[in-house]
Amino acid sequence: MYILGITGSPKGAKSQTRRLMESVLAGAQATGATTELVDLSTLDVKYCTACGACYAKGACVINDDYPPLLAKMLVADGLVFGSPLYFSSCTAQFKTMLDRMADPIHTQRFLGKYGCAVATSGGPEFPEVNDYLTNVLVRFGAFSVGSVGCAAMMPGAMERALPDATALGGTLAQAIADRPVFADQQAIHAAMHARFKALVTMSQERFPYEYAYWQQQGWLD
Numbered sequence: 298m299y300i301l302g303i304t305g306s307p308k309g310a311k312s313q314t315r316r317l318m319e320s321v322l323a324g325a326q327a328t329g330a331t332t333e334l335v336d337l338s339t340l341d342v343k344y345c346t347a348c349g350a351c352y353a354k355g356a357c358v359i360n361d362d363y364p365p366l367l368a369k370m371l372v373a374d375g376l377v378f379g380s381p382l383y384f385s386s387c388t389a390q391f392k393t394m395l396d397r398m399a400d401p402i403h404t405q406r407f408l409g410k411y412g413c414a415v416a417t418s419g420g421p422e423f424p425e426v427n428d429y430l431t432n433v434l435v436r437f438g439a440f441s442v443g444s445v446g447c448a449a450m451m452p453g454a455m456e457r458a459l460p461d462a463t464a465l466g467g468t469l470a471q472a473i474a475d476r477p478v479f480a481d482q483q484a485i486h487a488a489m490h491a492r493f494k495a496l497v498t499m500s501q502e503r504f505p506y507e508y509a510y511w512q513q514q515g516w517l518d
C-alpha cells in the first residue's frame with residue numbers, strides 16, 4: 298500500500314501544512330502503508346500552456362518535474378493533498394500542478410484511489426481550502442475519507458490538530474484496505490463520468506488518446 302502526500306507551501310521544512318501532513322503520513326505508516334511526501338517547493342513544475350497535447354497523446358510535452366510526479370500519483374493507492382490557504386484557495390504551486398492535470402481528470406485517473414486533504418491558514422478559513430482539495434480529489438475519481446486543518450498561528454491549534462492528523466492517516470490506510478463506498482461521492486463520480494463521456498465522444502478526433510483510453514476501459518459500451 299503506497300500513499301503519496303503532495304504539499305504546496307513555499308516554506309519547505311518550515312511549513313505548518315507540511316508538519317500536519319507529516320503526521321497524516323505517520324498515521325498511515327502506523328496502519329501499514331508505505332508513504333512518500335513530495336514538497337512542490339522543491340520541484341520545477343511549469344504552467345500549463347493549454348496546448349492540448351495530453352488530450353491527444355496522453356502525455357505532457359513540457360519536460361520538467363510534473364511527468365514523474367504524475368507517474369507517482371497514478372501508482373499511488375492513496376493521495377494526501379495539502380496546501381496553506383492563500384486567499385480562499387490553495388497556493389499557486391499547488392494550483393500550477395493541478396492545471397497540468399486536464400488529461401488525468403478527463404480519464405478519471407483517481408478512480409479506485411482514496412485520499413484526504415490537509416490545510417492550514419492564519420485565520421479560521423482553512424476549511425475553504427480543504428473543501429477545495431477534497432472536491433478536486435473526488436472529481437478526479439477518488440473517494441475522500443476526510444480532512445484535517447488548523448489556524449496555525451492560534452495558540453495550541455497545531456498541537457490539537459496533530460493527533461487528528463495522525464488519526465486521519467490511519468483512516469486513509471484502513472480505507473484503502475477495506476474499500477468503503479461513499480454514496481454522496483459516488484454520485485459526483487457518476488456525474489463526472491457522464492460529463493467526460495460526452496466530452497471524449499464529441500472530441501474523438503481531437504482527443505484520440507482519451508477516446509482510446511475510454512474505449513479500453515469499456516466505458517463507451
Ligand SMILES: Cc1cc2nc3c(=O)[nH]c(=O)nc-3n(C[C@H](O)[C@H](O)[C@H](O)COP(=O)(O)O)c2cc1C
Binds near residue numbers: 383450
Ligand atoms: C500570500 C498569502 C496569502 C494568505 N492568505 C490567507 C488568507 O486569505 N486567510 C488566512 O487565514 N491566511 C492566509 N495566509 C496565511 C497562511 O495560510 C498561513 O500562514 C499558513 O499556515 C501557512 O502555511 P505554511 O506554513 O504551510 O506555508 C496567507 C499567507 C500568504 C503568504
